[in-house]
Amino acid sequence: MMWAILVGAGVLEAVWAAALSASQGFRRWRPVVLFFVALTASMAGLAYAMTELPTGTAYAVWVGVGATLTVVWGVVTGKERLSVARIVLLVVLVGCVVGLKVVS
Template sequence: MPWITLLVAGLLEIVWATAMKQSHGFTRLVPTAIMLVGMFGSFWLLAVAMRQLPLGTAYMVWTGIGAVGSFVLGIALFGEAVTVTRLFAAGLIVAGILVMKLAS
């Protein structure tokens, strides 16, 4: 169950990061509100997952889900560049998450 909680926390990190981009520097109310709710939920679920998971593992997986998910949404929603180097870097993050999961 802590891994599912951590996954949802990571997905909410993607939500709040995307909403932050959409808020245009906190000048748009709805994306800013979505960002704040997403942040609260993400941090809360991370804290719940950390009751049973090691700090380093939980934090690394949480940030990795957020980083790779935000990277993918940046490409899909905002037309950010897709290069071999960026894809390789994202792949390294995914590999790190998998190795950390296997190690715990």
Template sequence: MSWILLVVAGLLEVCWAIGLKYTEGFTRLVPSVLTVIALAASVGLLSIAARGLPIGTAYAVWVGIGALGAALLGIVLFHEPVTAARLFFLVLLFVAIVGLKFTGGGTH
């Protein structure tokens, strides 16, 4: 269950990271409120997941999911650059996240 919560927390991190772009510096009310809600839910779920996982593993996976998701959505939504090198390192990030899942331990 801890891993499921951690993945959901990571996906919510993607939501709030992308949401920051839409808040326009927290000058737009609805995107700002949704971003803050996603941020609070993400951190809350991370803290619950960390009960059953080593904090180093949980935090690294959470950040990794957020970074990978934000980078991919940045490419899709904001037409950020796509280069072979960038894609290579995003694949490495994915491999690191999966590797931490299988070597990170945890009780749940």
């Protein structure tokens, strides 16, 4: 259960990162509201998951999920380019997150 909450919090990390970018320096109110809502929910999920999971593991998974999805969102929206090196590194990152789950 805590792993699902942690992954959900990681997804929300990607949401708040994308909303922060879309806010254009906090000048657009809808992305700003989404940023604060997603940020609050993401941090709450991370904090709750850390009541049962080790801090380092929880934080690494949260950042890994959020970073991976943020890059994927950037590629989907055309704001970032995908290269073979990026694909390999993202696969390694996801593999590390899965590895942390396996050994925990």
